[in-house]
Amino acid sequence: MEYYSGKINQLIEELAHLPGIGAKSAQRLAFYLLNQPEENVKRLADVIVDAREHIRYCRECYTLTDREVCPICSNENRDHRTIMVVENTRDLAAYEKTGKYEGVYHVLHGAISPMLGIGPGDIRLKELMTRLQQDVGEVIIATNSSLEGETTAMYISKLIKPTGIKVSRIASGVPVGGDLECIDEVTLLRALEGRVEL
Amino acid sequence: MEYYSGKINQLIEELAHLPGIGAKSAQRLAFYLLNQPEENVKRLADVIVDAREHIRYCRECYTLTDREVCPICSNENRDHRTIMVVENTRDLAAYEKTGKYEGVYHVLHGAISPMLGIGPGDIRLKELMTRLQQDVGEVIIATNSSLEGETTAMYISKLIKPTGIKVSRIASGVPVGGDLECIDEVTLLRALEGRVEL
Numbered sequence: 001m002e003y004y005s006g007k008i009n010q011l012i013e014e015l016a017h018l019p020g021i022g023a024k025s026a027q028r029l030a031f032y033l034l035n036q037p038e039e040n041v042k043r044l045a046d047v048i049v050d051a052r053e054h055i056r057y058c059r060e061c062y063t064l065t066d067r068e069v070c071p072i073c074s075n076e077n078r079d080h081r082t083i084m085v086v087e088n089t090r091d092l093a094a095y096e097k098t099g100k101y102e103g104v105y106h107v108l109h110g111a112i113s114p115m116l117g118i119g120p121g122d123i124r125l126k127e128l129m130t131r132l133q134q135d136v137g138e139v140i141i142a143t144n145s146s147l148e149g150e151t152t153a154m155y156i157s158k159l160i161k162p163t164g165i166k167v168s169r170i171a172s173g174v175p176v177g178g179d180l181e182c183i184d185e186v187t188l189l190r191a192l193e194g195r196v197e198l
Numbered sequence: 199m200e201y202y203s204g205k206i207n208q209l210i211e212e213l214a215h216l217p218g219i220g221a222k223s224a225q226r227l228a229f230y231l232l233n234q235p236e237e238n239v240k241r242l243a244d245v246i247v248d249a250r251e252h253i254r255y256c257r258e259c260y261t262l263t264d265r266e267v268c269p270i271c272s273n274e275n276r277d278h279r280t281i282m283v284v285e286n287t288r289d290l291a292a293y294e295k296t297g298k299y300e301g302v303y304h305v306l307h308g309a310i311s312p313m314l315g316i317g318p319g320d321i322r323l324k325e326l327m328t329r330l331q332q333d334v335g336e337v338i339i340a341t342n343s344s345l346e347g348e349t350t351a352m353y354i355s356k357l358i359k360p361t362g363i364k365v366s367r368i369a370s371g372v373p374v375g376g377d378l379e380c381i382d383e384v385t386l387l388r389a390l391e392g393r394v395e396l
Binding site for chain 2: 004005006007008010011014015017018019020025027028029030031032033034036038041042043044045046047048049050051052053054055064065066067070071088089090093
C-alpha cells in the first residue's frame with residue numbers, strides 16, 4: 001500500500017484486526033480518526049488502555065468488571081439465592097436490560113464445544129459448583145440456544161441435580177413479535193413442545 | 199447501564215462514537231478488546247495516537263501523509279504534468295490500487311455542497327489553482343458521481359478553462375460486471391449518453 005504512508009498503513013492494519021471490521025471499514029475508521037481533534041483521539045486511546053488495565057473478573061460471578069465485586073453482586077437488594085448462568089458478560093447485560101430479573105449471575109466465559117475443543121474445564125464451571133456450597137435456591141441456565149449452549153446446559157444440569165438444588169432452563173420458542181413464516185423449523189418444533197395451557 | 203461497570207461503560211461509549219459502529223458493535227468491540235492481551239491493546243492505542251500525531255497534509259497534493267511530501271508526489275517516475283483531482287485520500291487510494299494511473303493527485307478534502315454549506319473556499323481549491331501556475335498538461339476531475347461531486351467538477355472546470363489547461367472528467371456509466379437490471383436509471387442514461395463507437 002504505497003499510496004498511504006507508513007503510519008496510516010499501520011493504523012489501518014491494526015483496525016482491520018478488530019472483529020467485524022473489514023479492510024474498507026478499517027480505512028473509513030482510520031481516516032475518521034485522523035480527521036478528529038488530537039485530544040479526542042488521545043481520549044479514545046486512553047479509555048481503551050485504561051479499561052483493559054483495570055478489567056478483572058468479579059470475585060463472585062466472574063463477570064468482567066473494574067471492581068473486586070461487580071455492581072450486581074454487591075447489591076444487597078438482589079436475590080443472591082437465585083443464580084442465572086450465562087455464557088458471557090454481554091448475555092448478562094441482555095437480561096439486565098429487561099430490568100425484571102432480580103437474582104444474580106454466574107458468567108461461564110464460554111460454552112462446552114467438543115468441535116472447538118472446549119471442555120468443561122475451560123469454562124467457569126468449577127467456580128459455579130463452589131458457589132453452590134452456599135445457600136442457593138435455584139440455578140437458571142441461560143446459555144444460548146445453540147448446540148454448544150444446549151450441551152453446556154445439559155452438562156450443568158446433570159452436575160447440579162445430585163445437590164438437590166432446583167435447576168431450570170430459560171424457555172425457547174418463537175420470539176415475541178416473530179412472524180411464524182420467517183422462523184426456522186427447529187424453533188417452531190421447540191415452541192410446539194414447550195406449549196403452555198391457556 | 200449499571201450492569202457494566204464504569205470503565206467498561208466508558209469504553210463502550212467511546213467506541214460507539216466511531217462511524218458505522220452502533221451500540222451492539224461497540225459492545226462487541228469493547229469485550230473483544232477487554233479479552234485481548236494487554237500489550238496488543240496498548241499497541242493499538244499507541245498506533246492510533248501516533249498516526250494522529252504525525253499526520254499532515256502533503257505540501258504538494260494535500261493528501262494525508264506522515265511526510266512533508268507524500269510518496270506519490272516525491273516519486274520522480276510519476277507524470278507531474280497530469281493532476282487527478284479527488285475528494286479525499288481514500289479516493290486517491292482507490293485509483294492507486296488500479297496500478298495504471300501514472301500522474302499525480304490533488305486532494306480537495308470535500309466537495310462543494312450548498313446543502314451542507316460547503317463552498318469553494320472550504321475545500322483545497324485555491325491550492326489547486328496555485329499548483330496550476332506550474333507546468334501542467336491536464337487536470338482530470340475524479341470527484342464522485344454524486345450531486346456534490348458533479349457540482350464540484352463543473353465549478354473546477356469553469357475555473358480552469360480560462361487558463362487553457364486541458365480539463366477532463368472520468369467517465370460515468372455502467373460498472374464493469376454490472377447487471378443492467380440492477381442499475382439505476384440515471385446511470386443507464388449516462389451510459390447511453392457517453393456511448394463510444396466500436
